[in-house]
Amino acid sequence: MLRQRSIRSVLFLTYSVIIALILLISLLLFYLWSSDTLHEQAADTISGTSLSVRDKLDLEVQKMDTVSQNILYSNLVKERFLVYTGKADDTDAEDAAGRIRNAKELADILVAANGPAFPVQQVNLYDFEGNLFASGFDNRRMQLELSAKSWYADVMSGEYGKVLTTPELDEQMRSVVTTRKDAYSISLLRVFTDKYNTPEGIVEVKKTADELFKSVVSSQGDGIIVYNDEGELIYPTGTGHEAELAYVQQFLQHPGEGKTMNSVTGDRELYAITHSDYTGWNSAIILSEKSLMAPLRTFTKAFMVLAIAVLLLAVALTYMAAQRITKPIARMHKLIKSTDLEKITTMGPIEPTSGLNELDRLQLAFGKMGERLKYSMEELMTAQHQEMQAKMLALQSQINPHFLYNTLATISVMAEEQMNDEIVGMIDNLSDLLRYISSDDGSDVDLDTELAHTEKFLRCIGFRYGSRLTYSIDIDPALRTIQVPKLIIQPLVENAVKYGTKVAPPWHIAVRVYSEGALWFAEVQDNGPGFRTEGRERIQQAIEEMNRTGKAPSLSVDGMGLLNVYIRLKMLYNNHRMTFRISDAPSGGAVVTIGGVQSRAEEV
Template sequence: MKNPFKKYSLPVTLFISFIAISAVLIALLGATSYYITTREVVDETISSRVLLLGEINKQIDYQLQAIEYDALVVASNPTIRQYLEEPEQSFDRIRQNDEVIDLLSRYSYVKHAIHSVQLYANNSTGNVYRGANGIFSRAFIDHSPTYPEIEHTDAAWLGTHALEVGDYLSMPEPVISYYRKVWSASGKELGILVFNMKLASMNELISADAVDGSRYVVDARQRLIVEAHPAGAEAPDYETIRSDLATTLQDRSVDHRVTVHEDGKQLLIWREQPRTQWVVMDRIPWDRITEGSRQIQQTIVLTIVLCVLLAIGMAWLLAGQFAVPIRRLVRVMAKLKGGKMDSRVANEYENEFGYLNQHFNTMADEIEGLIRQVNLENQQKREAELKVLQEQMNPHFLYNTLDTMNWHAISIGATEISHMLSLLGKMMRIGLSSGKAFITVAAEAEHLGCYVELQKIRCKGRIDFRIDIDESLQPYAIPKITLQPLVENAIIHGFHSRREGRIVITGRQQGELMKLSVQDNGYGFSPDNRRDSSSQHGLHNVRERIRLYYGPQYGLDIQSEPNVSTVVTLTLPLVRESGDDRRLQEGEESDHD
């Protein structure tokens, strides 16, 4: 399927796109608003319930600590310890039975939350009790299914269970029990003291406020201790969430809240008591929490419909406004493509359309300027070629004249003059080069050698010349008469009024480039004190010829330090082909890239 943005007209595409995007954004905004509202209600509910459950936890823990303290007091009572250390049938122990039972019963009479207190003696086989309070045989606990939970600890809370003591006392009322071992002064275990707490007192703690959901208190093993439900509401079964709750509570990275699913979505909020690891939780139906959010949802849906209708009108208007400047720009681009280089866009915009129009006009100006520059450079190149041709014609006449002078010098025995004329003639012959603009590095080195020999004769050995060009560069082509102006410049401007000096000409290959350098130890110059323009005429001509032939990325680099040295380095491409047309073509392409 073809991309609709590439198929349909711009106004239609913009109109449909704007409607689609607006509808999606408005729908997302409505959904986000509903979600945020619901989230705020839920978060507010959670925050308030977490604080409430924290207070309930504090009250429950206060009650539990009070019972633990009472148990500690009883277990540390010298009368209890002495009673348990006496043999079961001793007179003192029998005499103290009523006194110990009174001591135990006092807590159930005085403390509203305490149901009963029981003492299980290690050395007792019989049972002495008054109601649910009394002294019982340790065997009852040892055979109890809950004994493994307290076997290896000094004190522990056990969850809800029926109060049952052997065959002598059986009561259906469930209690919560606190077990504490009784020790002698020497560290011997004497028995186990049990404080039984009424579930009714726990109900009073968790039912003090009206709740809109179910509330549970479970022990560390997720066993139900007590529960409360709204008046007239059906009581949900705790066992339906017990397995999920146990798995969740085992993950300590989970926060104090989680949502679970049953017949309907429920919000479960809990707080754990760190000391006892008991958990107080509320389970609230999700519909009851989000009742207010559903009314907001209806308002949001109506608002979305109105916004979409408004967006349709705005989309049609904006589509037309966007199409006008783009169509205008396209028309002007077509004119420019057709060769009308003075075509420009009337820019009346200050936004992105103005940016496009302005940069299009700037681009058109630059293209027009580049065309003029190319035409100018082509004209300069043709003039340079004509100038070279004219210079080649003059050496041809001079070459014939020098040959006549050489034979005359030989006839009169002027050998030094004859040698100089031969060198000059060879330079003219290489310079003429059958009209070619390029010669090999070997021919250029030969031409330079002739010039150096002439300078040695003129300077009478005051200047030391050394030519060191790699053999690997010999077959490559360069513009003719390139090195000689550099050496001439070094002699004239580096050693004027000096008695001696040294000039080193080197050539090296570096990858796909050749580096030719001329170094002298003459006067040099500082960057702030360049030589005058007339003295740089030869270097300027060499630089321009290289730029025209090869492009602006090649040329001359001059490094000079006053009274130390000057190094002129040529950077040229490695080209084996010697055709002038190919050189010029490469120069034009590289210059215009």
Template sequence: MSKSRMSTKLAALYIVFTTLLVVVGIMAFYRYGYSNAYSQGVSNISQIVETVMKQIDSRLQTMDAVTVEVLTEGTFMTMWRKEMKDEESIYSHEIRQILMKAYMNRSDIRRVAVYTLHGEYFSTGKTTVTKEDVLKRIKMIQGKYMMNKMSSRAFVSLHYDHWDTTSDTQVFSLIKPIKDREGNTLGYIEVQQNALYIREICNVKWNDYLLDVVVFMSNGEDVFYATFDEDEREKINRLKAATKQYSKVRHLRNQVVFTSSSNYYEGRAVIALEEAILMEAFNRAMKLMILIALGLMLLTILFCILAVKSVIKPIHLLVQHMEHIDMNHLNKDLNIKMKDYETAILVGAFQKMSDRIQEYILTQKKMESVQTKTLFNALQSEMGPHFLYNSLGSIANMCEEGETEMAADACYSLTEILRYVSSYEMSEVTIGEEMEKLRSYMAIMKSRYRHRLEFELHVDEEAKDIIIPKLTYQPIVENAIKYSLMENENVIVKVFTVLLGERLYIEVKDNGCGITKEAGEKIQERINEFFSNEDVSEIVTKIQFGGLGLSGTLIRLSIFYGESFQYELQEKNDVGGTSIILSMNIKEFR
């Protein structure tokens, strides 16, 4: 029954964990993928709208080049002025030859026409218009377009060919005034291209959807071309207003609007795309991925249930035998028939663990004696009347001087230290916790000695989670401050904690009087005496733990880390003081 409950719990835990992992993974992928797909889509559409505008510019430049070629032909303006004066056309053949020459080598040009203000005209291709028709067109041009500038031109959106009323072909046109040197208008030149060219340019798709494309000309006010009917004036006006102030990409309701301005004319191309269409391919991929993830999750859940049942059976058998073993019978043989590899591994590991526990119990007895003495002296000595009176006196001085914020910080630090050293529940802490309490201690000492004390604490980020005996740093730092103040007006204490591979290095450096060779030998003698004497309690009473003492700290570290612990006392460091360097293997203490 117990085995069933355990397997059920493990299976349920695995299912919950797997589900949570899949959900979190899908959400993370969705957020990252959506942002990435959106950025990529926006980038691609931006390139498309720029390409559209460049191709339209190319078409318009071709038409513009035709007008320039005609108007700059050496004899054209001379003949045109005479045509304006004479009632009969005497240069009609020559003018048509000029038009044909400009038209001849450009297969995409449908028509080139020139006409006077009186309605006389010359055109390539078939024409069916009368003089009255031309005069009406001139009136329309003068009323709709501003032609009072030397560089003025008008781009006419798609319309049926005005010059051939029998044709149902749609064209788009460029109209420019023909002017003399004084800027007087002498007529107009008109160049046409077939509408199919601009349709090919603007009929672009995204994920098989035809994009809404609008091209605005004449300072961005007139619709030159749109892929949807001009009856949808509301949509056109909305896009016109939204893109009046240039921005390559902007959001409009549920749409993303892309804009590209002409490099040569007063115009812009606009593409509008629904956000849902922009992200449709990504959304389809997400749905497929979710279905695949659900399928894989069902398979893993089924495998988990079967695997858990298989693993629990030998574990349950081992637990039944372990129930009859206590701390007084750790070496008792386990009568387990090892029918499978997993059970053999577990039994062997348990037997090794029993042997290690026996060794640990002996070591722990020594550790508890030293640790209890250490913690007791931490309260009695470090937190004794002398330390408290000085700390509280410093806080009182800060209050009298109006430094209430510093006084409050000192009180908080003192509270943290009192709580830390008076807690007997934990004898082992992380380096990160030790450093926090050391900072609180140094803050109190700083408030006490102010400018006389400077300190520097450095700890590798990856070393902060390593386990270390409680109150390892503070006794050494306390000694450094104490003996340095005897010799120097200004005291500098530096603490470095560095992790190199599997080995941890701690260095406490001061600028005090240094340590004599005799003092170092005496410390080593105490440590040796502790480990060589079987009566631990007798040795503990002889160790000088006043201020927690260096000897007591080194003994605790030797017991805690075993043979891997080493220390070095530098009599004179580079600043004339003492350096204490501790090193230990922390492979089992991460």
């Protein structure tokens, strides 16, 4: 069975779902659009950041390289260093004082080559015999094993270009630079030659890794990895950077831009890598999607809270709107459900109350329909009343010829028997009866009047039968004024006389009128042979046929009295609390009982 739902619930649920879907789809589209926009902007940002880091590192390394080239192309440096190493003769440096003065001049030249900004923190000059001349934080002069240096093979590879080392733990710098951390430095090395372009030694300019990357880290923050093409980590420096080394292995396989997975946190991350031809380093910028999307997620949560609030408000407004729409409909439904014949006839116009054009028009149309129905019912009731009156008069008029036929037959018999005086009295009573039955002052009379004319009829019959026929009329005084149909009891008495006299006299007709509660009853009993079975069945079949079809049977003049009374009672009381019984009395004879409500107001 199809589940019935109210218009209010349908409207409420439909609009609530529509609003929820609109908010959800809007949020989803906004999230997707914002996410794509953020990813695009983030990709552009980290790509630009990677270029910026590369350029800044190139600039820092270029400053170091400028210092090294200033030294390489300085003839004074070459001369003083060769004098220092004893490969060149200088009369001024033959004694100890001269050598000291030469070393001082070389140190001054190296300081001047470094410049006032000190782009490098240490300058070291090596000859191939292992003599070291240092200038900067460490100004020692010593002898060392040059070939033991990690960078020696690269520097002497034959190309004689610059060599940039990876950050190394620098014992020289740590011994002179006070720091709580291990001192890692990056060196830029070149081979310097004499004026005949013959290699004479190596120039090393050195800078701590912290100092080199300080400007880059301070401006760009975390998420920076710098490595060379061999996969060696340049930045961050020191130990404990296994995660960064794992990144480097991924980046070697997937250079450029893309997405990767952090093996430690499990977060997806964006990266952009820029290669520097100048340094040979790769600058990788990493951005976590979690941190990238954090503001969007925060905004989304705030939007969801706002959306829920908007949804609740919209649901409340939808409920109010649905109630506003359905309340007039419910009112009309209630009115229709409770409408009956009485309320239709008293129904007034319905004033519109919804404020909605269509519903107001519907209410007005319903009100007008009620008024038209009211008028139609009034006209129908009037027509039905007139029709009933017409039928009652028609049925009543059927009694007249029947009564006249029986009366004239009686007078004819009395004339044959020379009962002239009785005939005169009978004609006087007949005159009164004809005046009564032919009057058009309505079909209802008080019960007292009906019984009075019934008694006149019995007197007329008495002229024929004399003392052989007696009668009695017993009436409750309280019932004398109630209204009953005209000629409703007389046909019963006439029927009793007709069939009760079929046995030997004396004959007696008893009329008794009594009440039970709001009902009145009229009982006519004779002492004749009673109802024959076939006669009672014929009357009962006629009544059942009329109740089934709603059509009155054709009534002949002979034997029409009982059915005529039944039809008029049925029309008058509409079969509601109406009584019509035929039976045999225990002591013999037939009994016919009719009845109805005392007041028409009690009939409904």
